[in-house]
Amino acid sequence: MKFITRLRKFPFFAWLWFFIGALYFVLPLFATFEFSLSWDPAVPFKAYQRAFEDVRFWRSFIASNIFAVITIIACIILVAPTAYWIRLRLPQARRIVEFITLMPFVVPAIILVFGLIRVYSQPITIPFTDIVLMQAFTQFKLGTNILMIAGYMVLSMPYMYRSVDTGMRTVDILTLTEAAQSLGASWFVIITRVILPNIRSALLSGALLTFAIVVGEVILASFLGVNAFGPYLFLLGQHRAYEPAALSFVSFLLTWFAMGLIQLVTGGQGQTAGGH
Amino acid sequence: MSYLSLQNLTKQFGDTVVVDNFNLEIEKGEFVSFLGPSGCGKTTTLRMVAGFETPTSGKILLDGADITDKAPNQRNVGMIFQSYALFPNMTVAQNIGFGLNVRKLQKEVIKQRVDEMISLIHLEAHANKYPYQLSGGQQQRVSLARALAIRPQVLLLDEPLSALDAKIRVSLRSEIRSIQKSLGITAIFVTHDQEEALSISDRIVVMNAGEMEQVGTPFEIYNFPKTRFVANFVGSLNTADAEIIDPANGIISVGGVQFVSAEGAKGKNKGDKVKIAIRPERFSFAAQQHKDNVLEAIIENITFLGSVVRIQIKIGNSSFNMDTFNNPFLELPKIGSKQQVTCSKEAVLVLE
Amino acid sequence: MAQTAPPKKTPAPTNWKTWLGVAPFFLFAILFLFLPSLRLITASFSAPDGSFTLDNIKQLFTVPLIVNAYKLSIQISAITALGGGILGFLLAYSVTVGGLPKSLRPILMTFSGVASNFAGVPLAFAFVATIGRQGFITHVLKDYLGLDLYSAGFNLYSFAGLSLVYMYFQFPLMALIMAPALDGLKREWREAAENLGATSTQYWLRVAMPVLLPSILGAMILLFGNAFGAYATAYALTGGRIGIVTIQIGAQIRGDVLYNPGLGYAMAVGMVIIMAISLAGYSWLQAKTERWLR
Numbered sequence: 001m002k003f004i005t006r007l008r009k010f011p012f013f014a015w016l017w018f019f020i021g022a023l024y025f026v027l028p029l030f031a032t033f034e035f036s037l038s039w040d041p042a043v044p045f046k047a048y049q050r051a052f053e054d055v056r057f058w059r060s061f062i063a064s065n066i067f068a069v070i071t072i073i074a075c076i077i078l079v080a081p082t083a084y085w086i087r088l089r090l091p092q093a094r095r096i097v098e099f100i101t102l103m104p105f106v107v108p109a110i111i112l113v114f115g116l117i118r119v120y121s122q123p124i125t126i127p128f129t130d131i132v133l134m135q136a137f138t139q140f141k142l143g144t145n146i147l148m149i150a151g152y153m154v155l156s157m158p159y160m161y162r163s164v165d166t167g168m169r170t171v172d173i174l175t176l177t178e179a180a181q182s183l184g185a186s187w188f189v190i191i192t193r194v195i196l197p198n199i200r201s202a203l204l205s206g207a208l209l210t211f212a213i214v215v216g217e218v219i220l221a222s223f224l225g226v227n228a229f230g231p232y233l234f235l236l237g238q239h240r241a242y243e244p245a246a247l248s249f250v251s252f253l254l255t256w257f258a259m260g261l262i263q264l265v266t267g268g269q270g271q272t273a274g275g276h
Numbered sequence: 277m278s279y280l281s282l283q284n285l286t287k288q289f290g291d292t293v294v295v296d297n298f299n300l301e302i303e304k305g306e307f308v309s310f311l312g313p314s315g316c317g318k319t320t321t322l323r324m325v326a327g328f329e330t331p332t333s334g335k336i337l338l339d340g341a342d343i344t345d346k347a348p349n350q351r352n353v354g355m356i357f358q359s360y361a362l363f364p365n366m367t368v369a370q371n372i373g374f375g376l377n378v379r380k381l382q383k384e385v386i387k388q389r390v391d392e393m394i395s396l397i398h399l400e401a402h403a404n405k406y407p408y409q410l411s412g413g414q415q416q417r418v419s420l421a422r423a424l425a426i427r428p429q430v431l432l433l434d435e436p437l438s439a440l441d442a443k444i445r446v447s448l449r450s451e452i453r454s455i456q457k458s459l460g461i462t463a464i465f466v467t468h469d470q471e472e473a474l475s476i477s478d479r480i481v482v483m484n485a486g487e488m489e490q491v492g493t494p495f496e497i498y499n500f501p502k503t504r505f506v507a508n509f510v511g512s513l514n515t516a517d518a519e520i521i522d523p524a525n526g527i528i529s530v531g532g533v534q535f536v537s538a539e540g541a542k543g544k545n546k547g548d549k550v551k552i553a554i555r556p557e558r559f560s561f562a563a564q565q566h567k568d569n570v571l572e573a574i575i576e577n578i579t580f581l582g583s584v585v586r587i588q589i590k591i592g593n594s595s596f597n598m599d600t601f602n603n604p605f606l607e608l609p610k611i612g613s614k615q616q617v618t619c620s621k622e623a624v625l626v627l628e
Numbered sequence: 629m630a631q632t633a634p635p636k637k638t639p640a641p642t643n644w645k646t647w648l649g650v651a652p653f654f655l656f657a658i659l660f661l662f663l664p665s666l667r668l669i670t671a672s673f674s675a676p677d678g679s680f681t682l683d684n685i686k687q688l689f690t691v692p693l694i695v696n697a698y699k700l701s702i703q704i705s706a707i708t709a710l711g712g713g714i715l716g717f718l719l720a721y722s723v724t725v726g727g728l729p730k731s732l733r734p735i736l737m738t739f740s741g742v743a744s745n746f747a748g749v750p751l752a753f754a755f756v757a758t759i760g761r762q763g764f765i766t767h768v769l770k771d772y773l774g775l776d777l778y779s780a781g782f783n784l785y786s787f788a789g790l791s792l793v794y795m796y797f798q799f800p801l802m803a804l805i806m807a808p809a810l811d812g813l814k815r816e817w818r819e820a821a822e823n824l825g826a827t828s829t830q831y832w833l834r835v836a837m838p839v840l841l842p843s844i845l846g847a848m849i850l851l852f853g854n855a856f857g858a859y860a861t862a863y864a865l866t867g868g869r870i871g872i873v874t875i876q877i878g879a880q881i882r883g884d885v886l887y888n889p890g891l892g893y894a895m896a897v898g899m900v901i902i903m904a905i906s907l908a909g910y911s912w913l914q915a916k917t918e919r920w921l922r
Binding site: 011013014015017018020021024025027028029030031032034035036078079081082085086089090093097100102103104105106107108109110111112113114115116117118119150151153154212213216217218219223230233234237244245247248249251252255256259260262263 | 800
Binding site for chain 3: 326327328347348349350351352353354355357359361362363364365366374375377378379406408419422423426
């Protein structure tokens with residue numbers, strides 16, 4: 001090919017936009033990393049050492065992880081059978097359920113926590129009587145934790161549902177179920193040997209996204225007064241300089257790891273979330 | 277000097293040669309089909325003429341001008357795509373007028389030409405509809421009108437009917453052919469469907485693995501296939517292993533049974549092992565008429581295909597298919613019975 | 629493509645028992661999504677003494693603090709939706725039809741996924757480390773180019789600085805949404821346009837952009853809502869000094885800074901309405917795109 005035509009075909013502007021985008025992505029991360037190393041020139045990873053030595057870090061981080069795992073399990077138990085049921089028996093419910101999964105966008109975390117607190121800071125009574133069934137959720141620790149998990153589930157439910165629903169559609173779970181039934185399989189066999197294995201990657205993708213959301217979440221945790229990683233990091237930032245930078249960078253690496261796994265598992269059809 | 281001249285066109289991707297030394301001279305107003313299986317290079321050759329692929333070597337001359345290096349938007353050839361490729365944001369009229377718009381013709385001229393094209397394809401009632409409101413056949417007709425609106429020198433059609441239902445395919449292909457004839461426009465039609473190619477082309481180029489197997493009229497391609505590939509690809513064919521007995525008199529032995537061939541044994545030697553080919557419809561029952569070859573056959577199977585009845589016969593120890601027209605008043609022989617069948621000596625082909 | 633669809637499966641006639649299958653999901657949604665939202669709505673019509681009033685809604689448009697909050701929120705959402713939308717689109721363009729090596733796309737998509745999730749406290753800290761007073765870029769500009777950002781008037785802890793931070797999760801979101809949309813641009817459209825004599829510019833102006841416009845607008849509306857609902861990033865960066873709606877609501881939750889609880893609820897409801905309009909706009913444009921590209 002002639003040189004001029006080759007030159008004309010060179011995607012100059014495409015490279016320009018890509019370069020600008022890459023710069024915007026990378027600079028803050030690089031700066032954070034660089035800053036996190038600059039506490040003590042003699043001991044470059046001092047910030048990391050100190051951060052990981054803090055007992056409160058571990059307490060809050062582990063707590064967040066536990067919350068994440070519980071949220072994931074609860075979300076799967078709630079969402080997967082629902083998605084399956086809609087495909088199998090109740091297509092009429094699809095529109096309503098999809099509408100519900102759009103609601104968390106309309107009711108973002110700050111509003112959600114506002115509403116949750118107002119509703120559940122009152123004791124639960126039988127309507128129109130004074131009989132108290134249960135004290136206010138916000139009054140006791142377990143109650144607050146339950147509220148928070150419920151809140152997390154609300155936030156991550158759209159992603160879990162969309163992931164599972166797409167996964168079920170891709171493998172045409174309906175036809176697979178009918179084939180299994182015609183071959184005489186019981187419901188238990190169908191669930192364990194047909195459904196679950198085939199939506200494994202969808203579940204994993206949804207779980208990873210939920211994990212990223214929960215561990216990074218700040219609003220629900222701080223307003224409900226739970227000792228999670230988000231509030232810890234925020235408080236740390238009020239008093240310290242280098243440790244927050246170190247932990248922020250670690251948090252970035254974790255998110256990257258989770259997203260990379262999702263890409264691997266779904267073959268490049270990841271999803272987005274936003275825990276602002 | 278032919279109107280469209282493709283000279284030594286070769287296209288290579290890395291180590292793979294997709295089109296190998298393609299040579300063709302096309303006259304003005306001629307309708308040529310490129311026929312072949314998937315991957316034979318027919319679409320790539322077409323795209324080289326359109327300018328979407330650059331030949332690794334070779335030349336393309338259109339009406340005397342060398343267009344090999346011209347950009348696709350400067351060639352004045354009209355292309356029809358398999359997937360219609362109508363612009364979804366424009367109506368039928370706007371789609372058809374697009375090429376004229378781009379050439380900045382006057383509004384009145386554009387309107388007149390668009391109206392002309394719309395009545396050519398009989399879609400007056402749909403002029404303001406969007407592509408998603410039309411059926412596949414309608415969309416393809418719009419695509420045709422859009423390409424013709426710019427009065428191209430050559431019309432290139434890339435498997436335009438493959439995405440359509442069978443009935444529409446048949447009616448649309450004759451419509452395309454009649455429009456092409458009435459406008460006198462040169463056309464290249466790429467397809468893998470031999471019936472399409474045979475029914476509407478002036479000439480057919482049969483391609484296989486990047487090479488031209490044979491060029492000829494539909495009659496020639498079907499009745500006088502030059503290579504084994506062409507004989508197999510176009511129409512159905514019986515083949516059997518054979519040995520030349522008497523080259524001068526065209527006598528060939530197929531599993532012990534002697535056949536007489538008109539041209540087949542020419543240039544061969546006694547004892548040569550060859551493959552013979554006979555079209556199923558060239559067989560008939562000897563009871564009706566005697567031709568050069570009269571052979572004993574055992575009826576193995578009878579399949580009713582509608583207008584054609586396919587009878588599987590065994591001659592010697594080779595099986596052949598014999599096609600006869602369905603005749604409700606003629607009694608068919610019983611399976612297992614012996615019959616005499618006949619075929620002319622021109623019907624016995626020897627393949628390369 | 630003209631193909632016969634598989635026979636439609638008529639749903640089995642349902643009775644109330646079939647709906648039991650989705651009951652847990654509905655119950656969950658009612659308890660933890662609709663009930664709280666409803667509470668906020670009804671409470672926004674309550675005066676401090678408990679009676680019904682429209683005063684709170686009226687005050688949304690009169691109290692300077694609240695009007696200003698909405699103005700700021702709308703401004704920052706619109707600016708970052710537009711800016712993030714443009715940059716995100718260009719980025720998606722570059723790795724899809726732009727002609728860059730195919731291997732770059734998954735890398736970009738992963739990074740976009742990461743960046744759009746990276747919002748909140750860590751993002752704020754990252755930007756402090758980048759262009760805060762002691763930030764990396766601040767130093768580089770001062771030491772190597774003699775440009776002192778902060779003396780020149782720039783301040784990370786301002787509206788401009790916050791917008792810059794918001795962009796970090798806005799443009800990747802746009803790239804993620806637009807990449808599949810750009811995939812939907814059929815190669816044949818470009819070829820047909822070229823074949824009919826159009827230049828690259830003419831193709832983009834007359835075919836590609838009109839086809840993409842609903843997707844682009846829809847995505848930008850989504851970005852708008854995304855920024856409007858953000859809280860943690862703003863709070864972590866500016867501590868509540870920039871009084872956008874979410875920050876005000878947060879303050880109201882902690883302690884009744886407005887001296888009128890109903891007002892806080894009204895603010896929340898106002899925000900929900902804006903988010904709902906934004907979602908409706910996005911959905912409508914999505915439907916339009918899908919109809920065109922069938």
